[in-house]
Amino acid sequence: MRFVVTGGAGFIGSSLVERLIKEGNEVIVIDNLHTGSLYNLKNLNIKFVKGDAGEIDKIIDPIDGIFHLGIPSSSPMYKKKRELIYKAIEDWIKILEYATKNKIKIVLASTSSIYNGNPVPWREDMQIIPTDFYTEVRYAMERIAKVYNDLYGTKVVALRLFSVY
Template identity: 35%
Template sequence: MKQLHKQSSINHRRDEEILIPQTPPYSPKSLKHPRSLPRSINYLFKEQRLLFIFIGILIGSTFFILQPTLSRLGPTETHPSIPKSFSNNVVSHTQEFSVSNQNPIHGKMGRVPVGIGRRRMRIVVTGGAGFVGSHLVDKLIGRGDEVIVIDNFFTGRKENVVHLFGNPRFELIRHDVVEPILLEVDQIYHLACPASPVHYKYNPVKTIKTNVMGTLNMLGLAKRVGARFLLTSTSEVYGDPLQHPQKETYWGNVNPIGERSCYDEGKRTAETLTMDYHRGDGVEVRIARIFNTYGPRMCLDDGRVVSNFVAQAIRKQPMTVYGDGKQTRSFQYVSDLVCLPVYYHNFFWYTAVFLVTSIGICSSIVKLKEYMYNTI
């Protein structure tokens, strides 16, 4: 009986297995052939998209045609931002240094629309709170760059840059360039150094340390980040010159142990370091030798001839002339001066030394005294 029941249950299971339909194996649906081209054309013509594309191209083309353009200039051409009256008087002698696989580029290059072809740069200006430095910062901010000012306020003043506080493209760091600093920048303008006789005679060791260690640190930064470096040197590298006027090829007549030598020899050493970094490490450098500068934010008691005469004239004091007064000086207004380092830094494709002065305002001390006496 048990066997019969067992057999019937087995037969019943077999019948169930036969009745359950077998599931067919899974196979993916065949993909339809995409019609990408017709769909793209349909997308373009839908809602007048093609018309808007043509309008955009037309507006862009019109902007490029009508926008004022800059021509990349060769060494003999003048940049439009430099005052015409000043550019005619600028000393244009340049001394080219041998650069491996690099030659001066002459003639015009491509036309670059103003504000489009030029990207905003991140620039550090050492000594940017000083007389010349603050005017340079104004120039760079005015053309749309981001500027970081480094100053220890030994001779610089916060009042010179206070009008830039709150500007998102301006940053002020209180720091002595004798100590290294890490920044990411595209260009370096190295102006940091006491420049007046009163200051560098007061602390000669600090003056030469700033010239040597400060320049080393800034050149090291330029090497690390691949920044272009401009050293603002001075006409004092010629010492008491035996040649008038001086050319870049003239080496000068300097007393290495005089009380001015901390500044004179310090700047000469800074120029040497600059050229050594260029020749040895490929750092792109410029050197600008600045002569006598005057203008707003000038310190009246810095011991230089223009400021001395102005201060004495304002105070109704006799004007002091040392020697016979036949010494000659070249003078330049500060807003004219700051145009040239910016120009050299951006539009010269080779390493060179430039004299930054104005031939037309070369005058003897006696004539300067008479002019100020009659004017002020």
């Protein structure tokens, strides 16, 4: 199978890329290298596209799935540069449009921060009250994915990742 991994040069993304390659898949990485590094991908047989996640339409090869990890990854980043809110949502919509048009399934990297303020253990049915831009962007992406599924049948799974180290 052939997969696109946005943010594939980052910590989580490069681990995913390595696993996909080991399982015999072809991988195309899209990464702007803002926080990722080509060093994380050394010795891996991949196709690399330097750019933002929203540039997915540059991919002309047929693909079987998209892993979207190419999203600004911390609350301070959004607090410092609020235009990242718009950019993250814009890139996400471009990915959804591409996936909808080509009938491709997506795995979205969301965040466990969505549960902040709730007592542990956390559960999916808990109330979500975003308290920062980072969390709101990830939650908005989940909600937009739900609308795309309802309207167009776009298949998206959002993983609310916890401590990944």
